[in-house]
Amino acid sequence: MDRVALTALVKAAAREAGFSRVGVAAAHDRPEDARHLGAWLDAGMHGPMAWMAKAPERRADPRRVVDGAAAVIMLALDYDSDAPRSIDVVGRDGASAAQGTGWISRYAWGDDYHDVAEKRLRGLTDDVARQVPALLGRDFDAAREFRWMVDYGPLLERRWAQEAGLGWQGKHSLLVDPQRGSFFFLAGIITTLPLLPDAAQTDHCGSCTRCIDACPTDAIVRPYVVDARRCISTVTIETRGELEPGVAALVGDHVFGCDICQDVCPFNRFSQASGEPAFAPRPGSVAPSLVDLLGLDEDGFRERFRRSPLKRAKWAGLLRNVRAVVANQAARSAGD
Ligand code: B12
Ligand code: SF4
Ligand code: SF4
Structure with a gap:
């Protein structure tokens, strides 16, 4: 053959x-x-x-x-x-947070x-x-x-x-x-097809630790190892029910997923727009208004996020996350 x-x-x-x-x-x-x-x-x-x-x-x-x-x-x-990177729009440590705006992961x-x-x-x-x-x-x-x-x-x-x-x-x-x-x-x-293998790619991280240093929840516990329990992606997408107060504080401005470790990676400077229509940002997805999200009823949620990854969080999960972000931003302004 x-x-x-x-x-x-x-x-x-x-x-x-x-x-x-x-x-x-x-x-x-x-x-x-x-x-x-x-x-x-x-x-x-x-x-x-x-x-x-x-x-x-x-x-x-x-x-x-x-x-x-x-x-x-x-x-x-x-x-x-x-569209912009999360680290240029919402706060990482609260320092530059845009009040009233949350972040949905770009994926x-x-x-x-x-x-x-x-x-x-x-x-x-x-x-x-x-x-x-x-x-x-x-x-x-x-x-x-x-x-x-x-x-x-x-x-x-x-x-x-x-x-x-x-x-x-x-x-x-x-x-x-x-x-x-x-x-x-x-x-x-x-x-089962006996295809010819390609050469494996080698590690180019070198001495860089930007992603580890930038992760706001210290979820990258060692190089190459993510403790999913601490990752904002897990908390905002996979966790069901109410968030413990300590956990809610971890999400910062994120209403769904998190891009920080990728946004700081030097290799994403070379990233280019895919031009893929299916993944083009829907209106209101980039840095959405928290007030708009809080105003969604269940039908409104279904309509706005039809065929979108956000349906995984369900309406109750998304609103829970939005409430956590509102509380985090209120706590930050009280501390200003
Ligand atoms: C579970 C899961 C999650 C979990 C756990 C993440 C994780 N790091 O494992 C959570 C919910 C946190 C998550 C988050 C995200 N995810 Co996810 N996730 C998955 C899933 C379903 C399985 C991953 C898995 O197997 N984890 C188990 C751990 C043990 O695997 P591992 O991290 O690869 O561990 C290996 C190495 O670390 C290595 N290792 C361990 N110790 C050491 C030590 C040394 C020294 C070395 C060298 C290696 C080494 O060995 C391990 C075993 O091989 C995959 C899809 C899939 N089926 O693979 C998508 C996937 C990885 N996710 C994806 C994405 C996009 C994300 C997010 C960016 C989404 C977002 N924006 O919120 C975030 C990124 C968070 C992050 N930094 O990882 C994409 C990644 C695409 C890409 N370019 O890599 C995938 C591939 C989905 C897809 N089909 O596209 N995810
Ligand atoms: S996605 Fe966010 S919380 Fe998760 S490891 Fe990356 S920076 Fe940390
Ligand atoms: S930021 Fe990118 S290059 Fe730097 S350690 Fe993390 S993955 Fe590697």
């Missing part, structure tokens, strides 16, 4: 489907990752995300997920825009990336399933031989993406492309 032609076909189909970049890693066990993930889980760093603890050994070995897996195809989907300004990526993954799968049998000289059972996932599947996406050459895992734990920074999503496909 012509592995070069097979790999070229899959990569062309990925670009055709609308992914920004594609890379391939060979499927194998990564025992060190399994150990690190085990230590993270044992320390309880996954916080409220109990689903992360389900069958962790599968995340570090794709052959446990797909029988006969030979390769992992990793895909990037850029989402940056020309959440447009359509939900799960929907966008899944649609493209379906297109890519159909395309490959149509073309590949001629090269393989046999039938191709896409349902069994091509398992795709975005986020919730059993795959340490950033580790496999680093091995597939799409970037390196920075000290904030996110994947950074040396030319484009880190504002991109990932998706992965575990496949």
